[in-house]
Amino acid sequence: MSTSESMAPGDGKDWLKTAARAGYAARGLVFLIVGYFSFRAAFASGEAMDTKDAIEVIAGSGFGAVLLAAMVLALAAFAIWRLIQVVMDVDDHGNGAKGLFVRFGLLISAFSYGGLAVYATTLLIGSASGGEEGGSSGKSGAIAYAYEQGYGVWLTYLIAAGMAAAAIAHLVKAAKAGFEKYMALPEDRRWLLKPICQFGLSARALTFIVLAVLLASGAAGYQSGDTPGLDAALQEISGWSFGWAFLSLTGLGLIAFGVYSITEAVYRRIEMPDVSNVG
Known part of the structure; x- marks a missing residue:
């Protein structure tokens, strides 16, 4: 496409x-904060946090207030x-089993970050209850309703399966550097950015695996959908033998995942559908 075509009047792309690039950058900032506090918690008395804590x-x-407003819009x-x-299907994943699997994961991601945007909005307008209680209530609302209706256990198992599938997807993407298909990394920076992105994806996969295990093992005992989040996964890691080493490495990995997201904000090929005729 020529430059004149890309800048045509009325083009909504x-x-x-x-907006998409701002969203990737916002996700990156969130995980830079989560990763930093996780790494610090490995050596100090601080606690790991989840995305809402960030x-x-x-x-x-x-x-x-200014940053929150920007985060609301970006998320x-x-x-x-x-x-x-x-x-x-702008990334051409297709309608086969693999493509539908990837697109389902993207749908879960959409709801996840949409929920995070809503949570940021409640903080911005001052309606959140504050502290850890506010984060927990926002996290468990939908699942709490499911438990009240009697199908929360099965929903929790389904979410655990989704977490396990996401972990596999992240590990495959890291091993094969599949993200390069969608990014135009400059050659003079690829030697550094590629391994950072792979490390970040691997660390994110580890948190998904731990979460899946925690969810599946405790599904029958949860009350009002009080299911664990990213912070619980990181706390679980800290309790392992040499947990401080695993937690510090995971913290660095989540920082790398933040860098990966910011790299996407800068270098990702974003193919938008034609929206000029929508309406």
Whole structure:
């Protein structure tokens, strides 16, 4: 496509691409914070955190309101981009078993980051209860309802299976460097960015594996959908033999995953559907 075509009046793709890149950057910032606190917790008395805790850290910063507003917009944009990936199949995953599997994972991601955007919104408008209680209530709302209706255990097993599948997908992507298919990494930086991205994906896979085990093993005993999140997975890792070493390595890996997300924000090939005729 020529430059003149890409800048044609009425083309709705540019703002969508910008929004998608902002979403990747927002995800990167969240995991940089989570990874940093996980690494610090391995050597100090601090505790590991999940993505909602990271949002609370941003809220408590010097420019909290401004940053929160930006995070709300960026995370919402990322959730919308995920939905576009699912519905429009802009990455050509196809309708085969593998393609549908990948697109289902993207759908789960859309709901996850959409929920995180909603949580950031509650903090922004001052309606969150604050502290850990606020994070927990936001995390377990949908699952709590499922437990109240009597099918929470099976939903938890389904989520655990989804976590295990996501772990496998991340490990395969890391091993085969499958992300390069969708990114235009500059050759002079590829030698550094490629292994960082692989390390980050592997660390994210580890947290998914631990979460899947925690969810499956405790599904029958949860009350009101009080299921574990990323912070619980990291705390579980810290309890292993030489847990401090595994936790510090995982923390560094989640920082690398944050770098991976920011790398996507900069270098990902984002193919948008033609939205000029929508309406």
